[in-house]
Amino acid sequence: MIDICEYSQCTGCMACLNSCSHSAINIEFDDEGFERPHINQDLCVDCGLCVQVCPINHPPKANEAKKAFSGWSQNETVRILSSSGGAFTEISRHVLRDGGVVFGCALNDKLQAQHIYVETLDGLTEKLSGSKYVQSHIGETYKLAKAFLQQGRKVLFSGTPCQIAGLKNVLRKEYDNLLTVDLICHGVPSPKVFEDYKKYIQQRENMELTSVKFRCKKSSWIFFNMTCTGHIEKTASPKLYEGYYYEDPYIRGFLRDYFLRPSCHHCHFTSTKRYSDFTIADWWGYQKSSAIDKDFAYKGVSLLLVNTDKALKLLPHLKMYLRERTMEDAKRTNISLSHPFPFTTKRDSFWKDYKTIPFDKMVEKYMMPEKVTWDVNLRQHHKNTDYLLIIIRFLMLPQRIYNKISKLLARHEK
Ligand SMILES: Cc1cc2nc3c(=O)[nH]c(=O)nc-3n(C[C@H](O)[C@H](O)[C@H](O)COP(=O)(O)OP(=O)(O)OC[C@H]3O[C@@H](n4cnc5c(N)ncnc54)[C@H](O)[C@@H]3O)c2cc1C
Ligand code: SF4
Ligand code: SF4
Ligand code: SF4
Known part of the structure; x- marks a missing residue:
């Protein structure tokens, strides 16, 4: 064996x-x-x-990242739909315009993450835009991409760095008609926990889920805002659930590293040596950008690494506002560009308990809202109503009262 x-x-x-x-x-x-x-x-x-x-045994040829930029799409709608500043869509545009195909991660009808390909910009913004913080089922998409490449079609393949390394090893040769885009990657959460989370939200909120957005930018880019839409069970009335990163149980558990894939804790891909043409991420050094765009905290800023000559050639054609940064700045603002997040002892106890404790009790034990501190949050750039919600959360008012106040504030804002 x-x-x-x-x-x-x-x-x-x-x-x-x-x-x-x-x-x-x-x-x-x-x-x-x-x-x-x-x-x-x-x-x-x-x-x-x-x-x-297997890229763990035999990594493909890597390139040292050549240049780093912060920036965002010139198209306001693209910027808002994307998790960061919309770099992925702006790169993909060029491949689609030339009759190519774009591979990436989408949520399917069962709201499970899987890799698919699209051939139109509408398909791309509808299915591929936005981060899905759960491991994607890659299936046989490398074989499919290879078939398109051999037919001479342009292909853009996007995914985690380990997926791009996997694709490169399956192809075993360079293709001029291939462009690859990877992410700076914190790690991928367990699909099993995501399934249990969806069931938990359905039950708690008495709703049938029809869509999940891990980072809705309605009120903020900095504060991850999990948004689930659907309808009330047995009626057709629409229903919405929203949870900021400090209160939504799934995002809490993800950022506390309780249920990342074990390999993510000793990831081989956390450096400026890249296997892709472009690397995309969030530009967390956003404070320095405030002079250029006062709306950055809501609309999002991308970090873009240009790793190959192919990417360098495409760069001037991207419809983005870009500003060159040093590689040191890029590394300083993004830990996953230097080293993986370590295993914690809490991860071990999380999984020991997961086998015996029901999900709602796991939420109480491991994924409860964080006590929001003045220090962490009041330094962030936020709307006045957000400040008020933070103060309310800080006081740890019961969820019911908090929800009522946030609804009133939302109505007032409209
Ligand atoms: C699991 C995960 C961990 C991440 N960790 C970090 C991090 O530590 N630091 C950081 O700065 N940025 C991280 N990112 C990247 C960040 O969240 C944005 O996806 C990225 O900046 C692209 O934003 P965009 O505005 O250019 O385009 P968007 O439209 O937001 O990006 C969509 C792109 O993400 C890909 N994608 C979405 N979900 C997945 C998935 N589950 N698996 C593989 N590919 C996926 C799509 O295929 C597409 O290429 C992570 C993303 C994921 C999915
Ligand atoms: S590639 Fe397939 S046939 Fe060959 S050793 Fe691996 S599992 Fe066996
Ligand atoms: S899934 Fe990837 S990392 Fe795991 S054994 Fe196969 S090739 Fe190696
Ligand atoms: S952290 Fe590393 S091993 Fe985990 S999904 Fe990301 S690239 Fe792959």
């Missing part, structure tokens, strides 16, 4: 599955709900290709 790579290091990139020509690899789920490749011994011919293409 072959171990394709060390179990704790396996990123779930599925380069192995996409390379096996004997269909001997299928997907199984581990106790934490992450996808794992599993070899069917009856079909395996011991050729060793899966071991060869």
Whole structure:
């Protein structure tokens, strides 16, 4: 029996599955709900290709990032729809305009994250825009991308750095018609926890979910705002749930690193050596941008790394306001560009409890709202109503009263 790579290091990139020509690899789920490749011994011919293409064993050729920029899309709608400043859509535009295809992560009908491809800008903004903070099911999309490349179509493939490394190893040669975009990556949360979270919200809020946006910018870019839309069960009345990062249980658990994939805690991809053409992220050094755009705190700012000559050539054609930064500045504002987030002992106890404790009790034990401190939040740039909500949260008023006040404030704002 072959171990394709060390179990704790396996990123779930599925380069192995996409390379096996004997269909001997299928997907199984581990106790934490992450996808794992599993070899069917009856079909395996011991050729060793899966071991060869695994980026953990054999990383593809990397490039040192050449330039760093902060900036945002010149198109206001694109900027608002995107999680950061809209760099992904502005890069993708060029590939779509030339009749190409764009691969990326979307939520499917069951609100599960999976990689798909789109051929139009509408499809892109509807499906691919925005971060989905859960591991994406990559399936056989590398094989599909290879087929498009061999037909001569332009392909943009976006994903986590380990997925881009997986794609590169499956392709095993450079393609002029391929452009790759990866993220600066904090880590991917467990799909199992996301499933349980959705059920929990449905029950708690008495609603059937139809969409989830992990970072809605209605009132802020800095404060992650989880937004679930749907309708009240048994009636068609629309219903909305919103939770800022300091109060939504899922975002709390994600940012406390309780349910990231184990490989993310010793990630091989947290440096300025990149496998992609472009790297996109949030520009958390936004304070320095305030002189240029006073709305940055609501609308978002991208960090863009230009890693290859191909990307450098496309750069002047991007419809973005860009400002060059030093690589040191980029690293200072984004920890995941220097090192992974370490395992915490709380992660161990989280998963020990997860097997026996129902989700609502897990929320009470591990994912309760943070006590908001003046120091952390009043330094942020926010609307007056946000200040008021922070003060209310600081006083830890019961959720019911807090919800009523926020609704009144929202009505007043309109
Ligand atoms: C799991 C995860 C962790 C991240 N960690 C950080 C971080 O530590 N620091 C930081 O600055 N930025 C991080 N980002 C990136 C950030 O959230 C934005 O996605 C990024 O800045 C792009 O923003 P945009 O405005 O250019 O475009 P958007 O339209 O917001 O970006 C969409 C892009 O994200 C990709 N994407 C969305 N969800 C996933 C997913 N689950 N798996 C793979 N690709 C996905 C899409 O394919 C598309 O390419 C992370 C994103 C994800 C999904
Ligand atoms: S050794 Fe070859 S046949 Fe067996 S699983 Fe790996 S790639 Fe497939
Ligand atoms: S190729 Fe990817 S999914 Fe397969 S074993 Fe290696 S890291 Fe895991
Ligand atoms: S943190 Fe590293 S291993 Fe985890 S998903 Fe991101 S790139 Fe892959």
